[in-house]
Structure formats: C-alpha cells, structure tokens
Amino acid sequence: MKLRKIENIDTTMFEQGIPIMAQLRDHHSTTRAETMFYDLTIKLCDEVMSAVKGGRPFVTNVMSFPTEIYWAMDIAGIEYDFIAGMFSLYMGNKDEIFTAAKSIGIRPEICSAQRAPIGWFAKGWFPKPTAIVNTSLCQCDNCAQNANIMGALYDVPVFCITRPYLFWTQKGLDFMVEEIKDAISFLEKTTGHKMNYDKLVEATRLTKKQMEISVEIHNLIKTARPCPVKSGTGFLIHFLRMMYAGRQEGVDYCQAFLDEMKERVASGKGYTPEEKYRLVSCYTFPPGMHGLLDWMETQGATLVAEPMYHYYNEAEVAKIDPTKPLEALARIFYVEPYHGFYGPYEVFSDMIINDAIQSGADGAVNFFNTNCRMCGAVSRLIKDQLRDKAGLSTLTVDVDVMENSAAVEEELKKKLEQFFLVLDNAKRKVA
Amino acid sequence: MAEMLKTIEEIGKVNASFPFTEPARKWKEQGKKIVGWICINVPEEVIHAAGMMPFRLTGGNEEISLDLANEYLFSGGTCSFSRTILELQLRGEYGFLDCIAGATPCEGVIRLAEVGSYYHNIPTLPLLDTPRKFNDLAYKFYHGEVMEFKKNLEKFFGVTITDEAIVDSIALYNKTRTDLKKLHDLMKSNTPPLSGAEMLEVLNAAVRMPREDFNTLLEKLLEEIKTTGRSLPAAPRIMISGALLNTPSFVQSVESLGVNVVVDDFCNGSRYWWEQVEDGDPWKALAKRYLLPKCSCPRINPPQNRTDWISQIAKDFRLDGIIALTMRCCAPYILNLPMWKTRLEDEGVTVLDLDIEYGGGFSGQIRTRIEAFVEMLSLEVEI
Structure with a gap:
C-alpha cells in the first residue's frame, strides 16, 4: 500500500472511544482527581467533535506543543498521540491500527505511542483537523516526523516546532520563542483565527499556577511518609496538564490532586497498607497495567517518586513571566520535567537521583519503553549512576507503552519478586 | 570484466587498514592530532583549519559482534550503526583519536555520544546542536553552534583557528566536492566508469586519510579513468x-546480480559531498552548508526538499530502480521513506524497501528479495 490521501474519514470509532473514558471513570477511578481526569478528557473530545461538526477550527498536536495557543486563538485542539493511544488501549483495536501503520511502511520499531496515531489516520478514524502541529519534543525522532505522514494521509498542512538539545540556555530559549512565533503565524494562516495576546497572557498565568501547585505536589511527595500519591498516577496528571495548559480546568485538577494528597497526609494513610519497598520510577509505568500496580501494592511496593512527571524546579517556575507570553511559553517547556528526559541524559539522571535520595527510596524500577531511543538507550547508564550516586539497586525492564499482554505482566511479577528479595537482602545488610 | 584501476587499488589499501588506517598512522607518527567526528553536520573544515586530521567514525568493512555495545546502549531501540561505533570505541579500536566531535542529528547519535563519553576515555567535545529544519532561524542558530565548535576546539587543543586558515580549508574541501561531482557525473553514462562498490571505496577513504592526500588520489583517479577510457557494461x-x-562488499554483491549502482543516497555518500560551501563570510557559509539545505537528511522538516532532491537524482541519473535500505531502528529514515517512495513510484521508478542491520551481509532473505527486484528490473528495462 502506498501513502495516499485517505478519501473516507469516518469518526465513528473516535466517537465510540468517548463513552469508554466514562466507563474507565466509573470502574477504575479511586480518587477525585482520577474522576476529574476522565471527565476532562471526555470534555476535550466533545469539544473536538463539536468543532468538527460545527465548522470551528480544530488542530491536533503531538505531546509538548504549547496548547495555551489554542485557548488564546479560540481553536479546539487535542493531542493525537495521547488520545489515539488511550482509545486503542481500551478499545482493543491495537492490532488493527498497527497493521494499518505497517501497511504504509511504519515499522514496529517506531514507538507504539507515536505509531498509534499514524494507524488512526491511516484507517481514517481520526477527525479531520484543520492543521497538524508537532514538535521535536526535545529530541524525539518520532514526534518530530510522524505528523508529516498524517498530514499526507489527510492532506492537511503540518508545522513542526523544532527544539534545541540544550533548550534551557538563553540561546535555546530565544530559538524557541521564534519557533513559537512561527507556529502562531502558521495557525493564524491555516485557521483564519487571530492570536489574542491578552488571552495568551492569561493562559500562561494559569499554566504557571498549575506549575506552582505541581511544585507543592513534588515537595509533598519527597517529604511525606507514607507516600500520599497513588502509584502510577503521574502519567495522568502529566497529560491532563498538557491538554489543559492555560485553562482553569487544569488548575482545578492540579489543586484537586494536591488536596487529596494533603488529606492523605493529615490522616496518616498511604495507598499501600505497609510500605516495605519505596521505589523511584525512572521512566513511566506502562499505562494500562493497573493490575500490576495493584499487585505491587499488595507486596508492599509503592512508587514514591515519578520524577518524569513531578520534578518541578521552584526557582525556574518563578522565572515564568506571563506578561511576556512567548518567552513564558518557552520557559514552560523548560520547566516541564517530562521534556528533560528527551534532552541530555545528565538532566534527567540528576532528577532521578535527587528524587531517589530525597524521597528515601529503597530501590529503583526502570520500566522503560522498548522503542524509546532516548530514555531506553541509556538505561544502563541510569542504573550505574543510581548505584554510584545513591547506593540503590535498579530493576531494569523493557516493556512497550502499549503492546503488553497478560504474559508480560506475569513475567514482570516474577522479576519484581526477585528484585524485592534483593532489596530485603540489602536492608538486612544495613541492619 | 573491466580491468581494475590502479588508483582504486591504492584507495582500497587505505580502507583495508581501517580503523587505524595507514595514512592516519603516519599522521600520528608526525605527532599530529586526529579528531573523530560523527554525523555530517560536523564541519570538517574547522577541524582541518585547526591543524588536525578529521576522521569519520564508522564501522569497518564487515559486520561485527556488538556484545560490548549491547551492554551499554540498549539494543532493542538503538540502531546498529550507533552500537557498532560504540563497540569499536569500547574495544579500544578508536584509541588513536585525540577527541570526538559530534552533533545532534538523531536520538541514536546523541545517546551514542553521551554513553560513549561516559564509558570510554576519549574526550568528547560539546555536541553541535543541529536544528531539525532549514530556515533563516535555524541557519542563524547553527552559525552560533559552529562558532562555539571553533572555540571548543581552540580551547581543547590550545590552538587558534584563523579566518585565513578556514578559507583555505573550505577551498580544499570544496575541491573534493567538485571532483566527487565530476566523478559522479561520469556515472550518468550508460556505461559508467566505476562500479558502485568502487565508488563506496572512494567515499570511505575520503574520511579516513588527510584531505590533501585524498584529493591527490581523486585527481589521479579522474585522470586514470580518462586515459584508460574504462567503462562497465x-x-x-x-x-x-x-x-x-x-561495506563495499554489499554493493558488489548487488551489482553481481546484473545492475549498476550509479548513485547513492547515504550520509557517507551523496549527502556528504553534494553541496559546496558558498563564498562570503566563511563561518556563516559553513553553518548554511552543514545544515544541508538541498540534499536534506531524512530528519529535516518539512520533508519536501528531500523528496524533490531524490526525484531530481532519479531523473539526472536515469534510474530504473531504488533499493531503500532501512536500518532497523533508524526512525528518521523509516518515517521519511513513505514521504518520497510514493512520489518516485508515481514517476516510474520502482522502489524496493528492505530492512537491514548496519554492516549486515548479503545473504538469506536480503539476497532473495534483491534478486527478485533485479529480475523484475531486467524484464522492464531495455538496455
């Protein structure tokens, strides 16, 4: 099959995904913040469908695009990798979308999170956007290029924000400001909507507020015993912040997340009955493996730190000046911990080590994404650094962010059991 | 069978002694420095103008076991090119390098540079931060990077790179590009003077020996072709x-099936020599040239320039087919290939899309698929 324009776009599958988010909310949510997460995801999908049906501009983006811009330009928007991945994880159509991507030459060694949206577009299931915007994340080959394929499939214009490797330097920030300006020009041209800079100032103020709350969350994670955060929820707060950047709902969500943590701390209750193994998570826990997390908690293991999602630097957050919104957007990218994992390894290895030490972790788990060439590639380096700088053992396992089976889960349980024995031995030696 | 050209034999000897090639050994014996470089976004002229020999880090003439590299650079997601370089570094085979210079073209090369500098003892200079697009902003940014690279080299080796020296080095390297273009223009003939395997020997040698000596060999080769009138069927x-x-042996195997490989689309091939450094401020000209605005790397956004360039090559070299070798885990190439494959096929050029590992041999399924491809082309093409 060649890369040809898709003639028949049918959003039935997308619309069927929305009630599944409601089912997840009703059956899986155990906290108020989780319930809000699913409600707000549904709201965003509804906004998209309403825009598509009502003729309002709708733009889709890869992770880390500054979505404050949508809000300030009155554009509906959604992150294509997140929503395609979430829907396919829970709708059971992973094989179908990956086969569709393969049929146009996208091989399985491309990260499944970035392959999934290609599959959705190749099937014609994704709503037709007015334009597509992507980014190089910091340095991610897949994020930087998959939009070209999707743009060709739907015959819609594409713009990529490319980001420097050393993105926090003045030179890096200046470059990003110019790239953001170009992105705005592109969106003004393709959507016909003008940027409202007053709204952009307000949007960056709200994002800054989200980040200030996130600093509090991080500080509490480091100091509270037992851990007041449910294992694996870093993934949810991260995506919610990304999707609702610059919106009051995003601030409300972060506040609800923090309030629940405070309630836990006040009651002295954690999520794990007895915290035998306090673990720092070096990467992200595979979404969709709730069963494994629940099992870990029964073993007394809890993820007490997820630096990829929670490591906010208070001093850098303070530097965000909403009155200079373009520079603020560039700085917001810098402050978002997730992006650090796609830059120089020293940036994120320091985050992991600091979190491990400050949260009093007993060990580390690195469930890295097999096809992630940035985070996965350096798993040995991270393991060695955790041993040398924090005296911690690391369980390193490669898993796929989307393509995991029950067999994989069983295998992971065995590995974790062996790792817990290693941690027991280490504790006995110290005693 | 055409007679072997003497200059090609001479060039072959340079590559036979890879990685510490005979010319590199002689250079070191004179007490001079060698700077290893990874990725074609690193401006070699700056290294040359500092009085050092630039030496490109690649694999050798055959596939090697990657046991050491696999321990340090995860094999599931990292391409075999990056792991091959790391393997050679960890084995100490690149021990003759005084330092390494790299850029940030893709994930594999970034992590190779980082992991390499942590686990082996060859110093690595700060990477040149390479934008993933070509426009005025990227060009201005990269100019800053090239100037930083100059400063880093000067500081590391305690030397000064003068404007006169960089102008001379640019002239020297442009001479290589001009002569490589002449050589490739000869390949447009129905009966080309060189095989693709021989051309790859030439291109390999270009980055493994002092440039002045290579240019002499290249001139000699052009002259020998002229005087012998050598041509292939x-x-x-x-x-x-x-x-x-x-690996010239891979190309030789393809050609042994009855085709002529008349041009390539590799970063150690046409993307390496295609574009000249223009006149004007030498540092700005270098920055522009090393972002490869015309013959873009697959990583560059938007992909249109690259598609146009490949389409033009197909016309200029009157291609009947293209073998697209997709190295496993090379995300930029995987995500770029569909963008031009359809266009080329629409223009009547058959494209074979094949998965390979870097340095991999010509056997098994690869051989079978290329044989079938060549058979199909032979039926379609009237010679």
Missing part, C-alpha cells in the same frame, strides 16, 4: 538509499 541503473552504508 550497460545494465539496469539503480540507486541505493539509506542512512549510511560502509
């Missing part, structure tokens, strides 16, 4: 495309 004309390929 006409056959279906193909291009091999991919990230990079350093």
Whole structure:
C-alpha cells in the first residue's frame, strides 16, 4: 500500500472511544482527581467533535506543543498521540491500527505511542483537523516526523516546532520563542483565527499556577511518609496538564490532586497498607497495567517518586513571566520535567537521583519503553549512576507503552519478586 | 570484466587498514592530532583549519559482534550503526583519536555520544546542536553552534583557528566536492566508469586519510579513468538509499546480480559531498552548508526538499530502480521513506524497501528479495 490521501474519514470509532473514558471513570477511578481526569478528557473530545461538526477550527498536536495557543486563538485542539493511544488501549483495536501503520511502511520499531496515531489516520478514524502541529519534543525522532505522514494521509498542512538539545540556555530559549512565533503565524494562516495576546497572557498565568501547585505536589511527595500519591498516577496528571495548559480546568485538577494528597497526609494513610519497598520510577509505568500496580501494592511496593512527571524546579517556575507570553511559553517547556528526559541524559539522571535520595527510596524500577531511543538507550547508564550516586539497586525492564499482554505482566511479577528479595537482602545488610 | 584501476587499488589499501588506517598512522607518527567526528553536520573544515586530521567514525568493512555495545546502549531501540561505533570505541579500536566531535542529528547519535563519553576515555567535545529544519532561524542558530565548535576546539587543543586558515580549508574541501561531482557525473553514462562498490571505496577513504592526500588520489583517479577510457557494461541503473552504508562488499554483491549502482543516497555518500560551501563570510557559509539545505537528511522538516532532491537524482541519473535500505531502528529514515517512495513510484521508478542491520551481509532473505527486484528490473528495462 502506498501513502495516499485517505478519501473516507469516518469518526465513528473516535466517537465510540468517548463513552469508554466514562466507563474507565466509573470502574477504575479511586480518587477525585482520577474522576476529574476522565471527565476532562471526555470534555476535550466533545469539544473536538463539536468543532468538527460545527465548522470551528480544530488542530491536533503531538505531546509538548504549547496548547495555551489554542485557548488564546479560540481553536479546539487535542493531542493525537495521547488520545489515539488511550482509545486503542481500551478499545482493543491495537492490532488493527498497527497493521494499518505497517501497511504504509511504519515499522514496529517506531514507538507504539507515536505509531498509534499514524494507524488512526491511516484507517481514517481520526477527525479531520484543520492543521497538524508537532514538535521535536526535545529530541524525539518520532514526534518530530510522524505528523508529516498524517498530514499526507489527510492532506492537511503540518508545522513542526523544532527544539534545541540544550533548550534551557538563553540561546535555546530565544530559538524557541521564534519557533513559537512561527507556529502562531502558521495557525493564524491555516485557521483564519487571530492570536489574542491578552488571552495568551492569561493562559500562561494559569499554566504557571498549575506549575506552582505541581511544585507543592513534588515537595509533598519527597517529604511525606507514607507516600500520599497513588502509584502510577503521574502519567495522568502529566497529560491532563498538557491538554489543559492555560485553562482553569487544569488548575482545578492540579489543586484537586494536591488536596487529596494533603488529606492523605493529615490522616496518616498511604495507598499501600505497609510500605516495605519505596521505589523511584525512572521512566513511566506502562499505562494500562493497573493490575500490576495493584499487585505491587499488595507486596508492599509503592512508587514514591515519578520524577518524569513531578520534578518541578521552584526557582525556574518563578522565572515564568506571563506578561511576556512567548518567552513564558518557552520557559514552560523548560520547566516541564517530562521534556528533560528527551534532552541530555545528565538532566534527567540528576532528577532521578535527587528524587531517589530525597524521597528515601529503597530501590529503583526502570520500566522503560522498548522503542524509546532516548530514555531506553541509556538505561544502563541510569542504573550505574543510581548505584554510584545513591547506593540503590535498579530493576531494569523493557516493556512497550502499549503492546503488553497478560504474559508480560506475569513475567514482570516474577522479576519484581526477585528484585524485592534483593532489596530485603540489602536492608538486612544495613541492619 | 573491466580491468581494475590502479588508483582504486591504492584507495582500497587505505580502507583495508581501517580503523587505524595507514595514512592516519603516519599522521600520528608526525605527532599530529586526529579528531573523530560523527554525523555530517560536523564541519570538517574547522577541524582541518585547526591543524588536525578529521576522521569519520564508522564501522569497518564487515559486520561485527556488538556484545560490548549491547551492554551499554540498549539494543532493542538503538540502531546498529550507533552500537557498532560504540563497540569499536569500547574495544579500544578508536584509541588513536585525540577527541570526538559530534552533533545532534538523531536520538541514536546523541545517546551514542553521551554513553560513549561516559564509558570510554576519549574526550568528547560539546555536541553541535543541529536544528531539525532549514530556515533563516535555524541557519542563524547553527552559525552560533559552529562558532562555539571553533572555540571548543581552540580551547581543547590550545590552538587558534584563523579566518585565513578556514578559507583555505573550505577551498580544499570544496575541491573534493567538485571532483566527487565530476566523478559522479561520469556515472550518468550508460556505461559508467566505476562500479558502485568502487565508488563506496572512494567515499570511505575520503574520511579516513588527510584531505590533501585524498584529493591527490581523486585527481589521479579522474585522470586514470580518462586515459584508460574504462567503462562497465550497460545494465539496469539503480540507486541505493539509506542512512549510511560502509561495506563495499554489499554493493558488489548487488551489482553481481546484473545492475549498476550509479548513485547513492547515504550520509557517507551523496549527502556528504553534494553541496559546496558558498563564498562570503566563511563561518556563516559553513553553518548554511552543514545544515544541508538541498540534499536534506531524512530528519529535516518539512520533508519536501528531500523528496524533490531524490526525484531530481532519479531523473539526472536515469534510474530504473531504488533499493531503500532501512536500518532497523533508524526512525528518521523509516518515517521519511513513505514521504518520497510514493512520489518516485508515481514517476516510474520502482522502489524496493528492505530492512537491514548496519554492516549486515548479503545473504538469506536480503539476497532473495534483491534478486527478485533485479529480475523484475531486467524484464522492464531495455538496455
């Protein structure tokens, strides 16, 4: 099959995904913040469908695009990798979308999170956007290029924000400001909507507020015993912040997340009955493996730190000046911990080590994404650094962010059991 | 069978002693420095103007076991090119390098540079931060990077790179590009003077020896072709495309099936020599040239320039087919290939899309698929 324009776009599958988010909310949510997460995801999908049906501009983006811009330009928007991945994880159509991507030459060694949206577009299931915007994340080959394929499939214009490797330097920030300006020009041209800079100032103020709350969350994670955060929820707060950047709902969500943590701390209750193994998570826990997390908690293991999602630097957050919104957007990218994992390894290895030490972790788990060439590639380096700088053992396992089976889960349980024995031995030696 | 050219034999000897090639050994014996470089976004002229020999880090003439590299650079997601370089570094085979210079073209090369500098003892200079697009902003940014690279080299080796020296180095390297273009123009003939395998020997040697000596060899080769009138029999004309390929034996095997590989789309091939450094401020000109605005790397956004360029090559070299060698885990190439494959096929050029590992041999399924491809081309093409 060649890369040809898709003639028949049918959003039935997308619309069927929305009630599944409601089912997840009703059956899986155990906290108020989780319930809000699913409600707000549904709201965003509804906004998209309403825009598509009502003729309002709708733009889709890869992770880390500054979505404050949508809000300030009155554009509906959604992150294509997140929503395609979430829907396919829970709708059971992973094989179908990956086969569709393969049929146009996208091989399985491309990260499944970035392959999934290609599959959705190749099937014609994704709503037709007015334009597509992507980014190089910091340095991610897949994020930087998959939009070209999707743009060709739907015959819609594409713009990529490319980001420097050393993105926090003045030179890096200046470059990003110019790239953001170009992105705005592109969106003004393709959507016909003008940027409202007053709204952009307000949007960056709200994002800054989200980040200030996130600093509090991080500080509490480091100091509270037992851990007041449910294992694996870093993934949810991260995506919610990304999707609702610059919106009051995003601030409300972060506040609800923090309030629940405070309630836990006040009651002295954690999520794990007895915290035998306090673990720092070096990467992200595979979404969709709730069963494994629940099992870990029964073993007394809890993820007490997820630096990829929670490591906010208070001093850098303070530097965000909403009155200079373009520079603020560039700085917001810098402050978002997730992006650090796609830059120089020293940036994120320091985050992991600091979190491990400050949260009093007993060990580390690195469930890295097999096809992630940035985070996965350096798993040995991270393991060695955790041993040398924090005296911690690391369980390193490669898993796929989307393509995991029950067999994989069983295998992971065995590995974790062996790792817990290693941690027991280490504790006995110290005693 | 055409007679072997003497200059090609001479060039072959340079590559036979890889990695510490005979010319590199002689250079070191004179007490001079060698700077290893990874990725074609690193401006070699700056290294040359500092009085050092630039030496490109690649794999050798055959596939090697990657046991050491696999321990340090995760094999599931990292391409075999990056792991091959790391393997050679960890084995100490690149121990003759005084330092390494790299850029940030893709994930594999970034992590190779980082992991390499942590686990082996060859110093690595700060990476040149390479934008993933070509426009005025990227060009201005990269100019800053090239100037930083100059400063870093000067500081590391305690030397000064003068404007006069950089102008001279640019002239020297442009001479290489001009002569490589002349050589490739000869390949447009129905009966080309060189095989694709021989051309790859030439291109490999270019980055493994002092440039002045290489240019002399290249001139000699052009002269020898002229005087001997050497030509190969006409056959279906193909291009091999991919990230990079350093094994002439692979190309030779393809050609043994009855085709002429008349041009390539590799970063150690046409993307390496295609574009000249323009006149004007030498540092700005270097920055512009090393972002490869015309013959873009697959990583560059938007992909249109690259598609146009490949389409033009197909016309200029009158290609009958293209073998697209997709190195496993090379995300930029995988995500770029569909963007131009359809266009080329619409223009009547058959494209074979093949998965390979860097340095991999010509056997098994690869051989079978290329044989079938060549057979199909032979039926279609009237020689």
